[in-house]
Amino acid sequence: MVAIIVGLTPMLGWNNLEKLQQTNSTVGADLLVTCEFENVISMEYMVYFNFFGWVLPPLVLMLLIYTEIFYIIHKQLNKKVTANQTDPTRYYGKELKLAKSLALVLFLFAVSWLPLHILNCITLFCPSCENSTCLIYVAILLSHGNSAVNPIVYAFRITKFRNAFIKIWKQYVCCTEDPRVDDRPSFRIDSKERRLRHNDI
Template identity: 75%
Template sequence: MRVVTKQRAAMAVVVCWTVAFIVGLTPMLGWNNLWRLQQNGSLNEDLIITCQFENVISMDYMVYFNFFGWVLPPLLLMLVIYTEIFYMIHKQLNKKACATNHTDPNKYYNKELKLAKSLALVLFLFAISWLPLHIINCITLFCPTCDKPLFLIYIAILLTHGNSAVNPIVYAFRIKKFRDAFLKIWKQYFCCKDVPPEEDMPPLRAWFLSRFLPRLLSF
């Protein structure tokens, strides 16, 4: 089993941000509706158009590249992984339940089960927040004549924006280390209270507080 080091964690962050930039900037590199707007005469001499999402963003990009390429496969893969994780943890707990004198393994697997449930909740919230909008995009592409109630589109958009606000709340209430880190951040940088020295803090939390938080607060 590989140990998660700072270098590997940093590499994972770099890879995630690189993929995000590639997927997010693809429309600016040419995969958009500009050529279609030029052909049907929707552009005026000043290149001014009505700034609506479906007017400027290609649904081919949103469905085939974004949804089918970068959202649905990882979502299904994570679903399979979490199913396997829960199966293995429950299997181990059932084995240890037969031996009442082995309390430490049970405590360990119960802790792992709680953590897995918290991360699975994050995955579930991501799915219910983003799938409605992607489903609407699929309807737009495959059934252009189908009627889409405007209020449903607004709800789907609000869900996608709300997902980013919900995740920190889930982390704080479900995972003790995140809750302690958030409280430490709040006391140190917003309430101006003294906090324990970094050597008394877990390495990951101390590294986060010393490296990234001051930069974020400086913007």
């Protein structure tokens, strides 16, 4: 719902149509608009509504949450284990590995999206500053590439995701079934059959 609201807001009126009609610099005689992003989309919308409203606050919040998670995990790992306690290292070690994987996803999100939003802020707050076209294209490419990076990170860092990706790849791309999954006998069925045979005897 949030994505729909944020994405459709320019179509509902927060755009540069009035500015284009006033200047007529990019509007042709037949009322056709040159379709360039900065000509059509308002930088106030991109910076104030999109960046300051829907990107920066969740990013800061997630950063604070992960800081708290790492603090708690390290605190638990540094606790001395008494004779009556189980060793927390095994459990919190797994939690730490998972938290590192998710923190890496958050870091890659920030690296991918912040350059584009920073360039948008420069465009809005410093109209006289000229942004390099090549730099803008690199920032756009980074923002789009973030969606392709996440599955790779999940596959390399989290075993369950890796196994699921391998299974999907074999089944739907290579069109081969995994014999370890299909041909494996069911322990419950075998146990039930043994009990029935025992009762019959």
